[in-house]
Amino acid sequence: MDIPALYDDKLRELELKANEARELVIKTLLEAGSGHSAGPLGMADVFTAFYFHILNHDPKKPEWEDRDRLILSNGHICPIRYVTMAMSGYFPIEELKTLRKIDSRLQGHPHRNALPGLETTSGPLGEGISQAIGVSLAAKLDNKNYHTFVVASDGEHQEGNTWEALMFAGKHKLNNLTLVLDRNNIQIDGFTENVMPLEPLKEKYSSFNWEVFEADGNNIREFIDVIKLAKKVFEKPSVVIAHTIPGKGVSFMEKDFHWHGKPPNEAEAKKALKELRTLQGRIISEHE
Amino acid sequence: MLNPDLHLNSKVFDKDVEQKATREGFGEALIELGEQNSNVVVLTADLSESTRTDGFEKKFPQRFFEVGVAEQNMAAIAAGLGISGKIPFISSYACFSPGKNWETIRTTIIYNKANVKIAGHHSGIMTGPDGATHQATEDIAITRVWPGIEVFVPCDSNEAHWATLEAARISGPVYLRFTRDKSPIITTDKTPFDKNVQMYWVSKNPKVVIFACGYLLYYALLAAKNLEQKGVNVLVANISTIKPADEKTIIELAKKTGKVVTVEDHQTSGGLGGMIAEVLSSNLPTPMEFIGLRNTFAESGKPSELIKKYKMDDKAIEEAVLRHLKI
Numbered sequence: 163m164d165i166p167a168l169y170d171d172k173l174r175e176l177e178l179k180a181n182e183a184r185e186l187v188i189k190t191l192l193e194a195g196s197g198h199s200a201g202p203l204g205m206a207d208v209f210t211a212f213y214f215h216i217l218n219h220d221p222k223k224p225e226w227e228d229r230d231r232l233i234l235s236n237g238h239i240c241p242i243r244y245v246t247m248a249m250s251g252y253f254p255i256e257e258l259k260t261l262r263k264i265d266s267r268l269q270g271h272p273h274r275n276a277l278p279g280l281e282t283t284s285g286p287l288g289e290g291i292s293q294a295i296g297v298s299l300a301a302k303l304d305n306k307n308y309h310t311f312v313v314a315s316d317g318e319h320q321e322g323n324t325w326e327a328l329m330f331a332g333k334h335k336l337n338n339l340t341l342v343l344d345r346n347n348i349q350i351d352g353f354t355e356n357v358m359p360l361e362p363l364k365e366k367y368s369s370f371n372w373e374v375f376e377a378d379g380n381n382i383r384e385f386i387d388v389i390k391l392a393k394k395v396f397e398k399p400s401v402v403i404a405h406t407i408p409g410k411g412v413s414f415m416e417k418d419f420h421w422h423g424k425p426p427n428e429a430e431a432k433k434a435l436k437e438l439r440t441l442q443g444r445i446i447s448e449h450e
Numbered sequence: 451m452l453n454p455d456l457h458l459n460s461k462v463f464d465k466d467v468e469q470k471a472t473r474e475g476f477g478e479a480l481i482e483l484g485e486q487n488s489n490v491v492v493l494t495a496d497l498s499e500s501t502r503t504d505g506f507e508k509k510f511p512q513r514f515f516e517v518g519v520a521e522q523n524m525a526a527i528a529a530g531l532g533i534s535g536k537i538p539f540i541s542s543y544a545c546f547s548p549g550k551n552w553e554t555i556r557t558t559i560i561y562n563k564a565n566v567k568i569a570g571h572h573s574g575i576m577t578g579p580d581g582a583t584h585q586a587t588e589d590i591a592i593t594r595v596w597p598g599i600e601v602f603v604p605c606d607s608n609e610a611h612w613a614t615l616e617a618a619r620i621s622g623p624v625y626l627r628f629t630r631d632k633s634p635i636i637t638t639d640k641t642p643f644d645k646n647v648q649m650y651w652v653s654k655n656p657k658v659v660i661f662a663c664g665y666l667l668y669y670a671l672l673a674a675k676n677l678e679q680k681g682v683n684v685l686v687a688n689i690s691t692i693k694p695a696d697e698k699t700i701i702e703l704a705k706k707t708g709k710v711v712t713v714e715d716h717q718t719s720g721g722l723g724g725m726i727a728e729v730l731s732s733n734l735p736t737p738m739e740f741i742g743l744r745n746t747f748a749e750s751g752k753p754s755e756l757i758k759k760y761k762m763d764d765k766a767i768e769e770a771v772l773r774h775l776k777i
Contacts (some may be wrong), residue, residue, distance in 0.1 A: 270507045273561065275563055282533065283561050285556075285557070289521075291521070292523045293526050293527070293529050295526075296529060296534065297534050299527070299530070323526065323554065327527075
């Protein structure tokens with residue numbers, strides 16, 4: 163199914179939803195007391211675009227066999243996936259409070275058999291693209307038209323398995339597979355180019371026989387437009403290098419790798435929520 | 451004597467006993483499965499001929515995926531296929547799969563409950579001249595520890611054929627352990643294969659029960675025959691299925707004899723011996739002797755030389771029984 167046209171009023175709605183998603187990420191992480199902040203905030207626009215515009219899916223029928231598949235390789239950014247899944251109706255928003263707690267369906271890293279709609283289990287890096295390849299191969303074998311999307315981090319391109327997967331997808335010309343690479347430049351130990359340089363990523367993908375696109379991953383219209391193009395590639399798998407700002411929307415978290423793997427405390431969450439509600443001071447919040 | 455109820459190969463003790471590698475049984479069963487079920491797919495990591503998936507490749511090229519030398523990729527692609535309605539068999543040497551790609555299998559196949567069958571070839575020191583790098587002697591330990599998996603160690607090519615078909619019938623992850631060289635055919639096409647423990651050698655008033663898995667079952671049977679001639683009666687049980695363990699029969703047999711010997715081409719810790727020790731220590735603590743590789747790597751050599759040097763042949767099994775009985 164084609165991605166619908168994006169009119170201005172829908173775009174405005176998506177932007178507000180992305181902001182709401184960021185607020186829920188902060189609240190969810192505060193309640194959990196552990197987890198990752200920067201990645202989920204940086205990918206709020208991408209996940210909002212996926213769940214509210216790009217994906218052909220039905221939150222009430224997570225096992226529907228013709229659904230588009232969205233596979234998350236870098237499982238640690240799951241708070242944004244849980245939040246946008248809850249917002250789109252996969253489970254009650256209230257349940258977000260159970261993240262990382264005992265008896266919860268929301269495991270610290272996503273587990274396929276715990277919550278319908280997750281598609282795979284992830285956390286250990288470098289495994290998601292391969293799994294997405296398996297899912298897209300199954301679609302080809304069964305003559306199914308669903309599209310498989312996989313979100314991967316930049317840091318996990320240091321895993322050998324990632325490159326094994328890229329070679330295979332290039333060989334098999336998997337045009338029903340689109341990878342969204344979250345290029346936020348940070349990983350646990352610092353900036354990617356200091357820890358272990360990844361560039362030139364564009365050239366690397368091209369040489370592995372992928373069609374390469376780039377987009378501002380924090381610009382919903384641009385991201386959706388590029389995904390539309392990527393889906394139309396006929397002879398190759400496609401990658402969208404989505405440039406994102408880690409911690410996007412919260413000034414003291416933006417571009418700071420120290421926020422990769424920790425949650426806000428109460429004071430920080432309060433400050434973050436105020437910034438998000440006032441669009442970093444540009445508007446007055448009715449919550450004040 | 452050989453258990454008459456199981457229709458075992460009456461020529462098993464002949465010098466010219468028919469021999470065939472367990473990997474052959476795997477390859478033949480894969481083709482059968484390919485014909486029966488269009489969801490069966492096969493992946494290999496640059497070892498199609500050696501792991502006997504080339505027959506399937508020729509017959510079903512659309513359902514065969516060559517991933518190159520990339521065992522992690524093979525496992526995770528299979529996981530994606532397995533959660534999408536396919537029944538993937540991944541085939542490589544056990545040192546590399548499930549060795550090298552252990553965590554990938556753990557997360558994407560086992561924890562995901564993906565319907566993937568892992569075929570580990572060239573297991574044990576029987577791999578011979580290739581040397582210890584290619585002799586998987588820890589694979590039973592590192593697979594049976596996973597929650598929810600089933601683990602098969604077939605004793606000959608007939609049982610390998612059965613285990614491969616059985617793996618496809620099971621919904622969920624399965625590990626199949628195969629060996630490289632030809633080994634004696636112990637069973638026949640009339641043998642009723644079973645996941646439960648089966649008595650391959652029976653005798654009156656047995657003093658020891660030998661639990662064996664894989665091709666070394668043949669050497670356990672040879673030892674039983676020799677011991678009988680010396681007036682020592684034993685039982686020999688074939689453990690085709692390491693997991694789920696047939697605890698009831700294992701306990702019954704230990705109770706009957708009071709002494710146990712385990713026989714496997716694997717490290718003595720964590721494999722068949724480990725499984726039997728776990729079952730018995732929590733139900734019926736029983737003195738045990740372990741035949742296998744003892745906290746060491748083996749080396750290059752002919753399989754027959756290696757099993758002699760590393761004390762896994764019929765003579766070593768016989769000695770273990772006698773030591774056990776303090777004769």
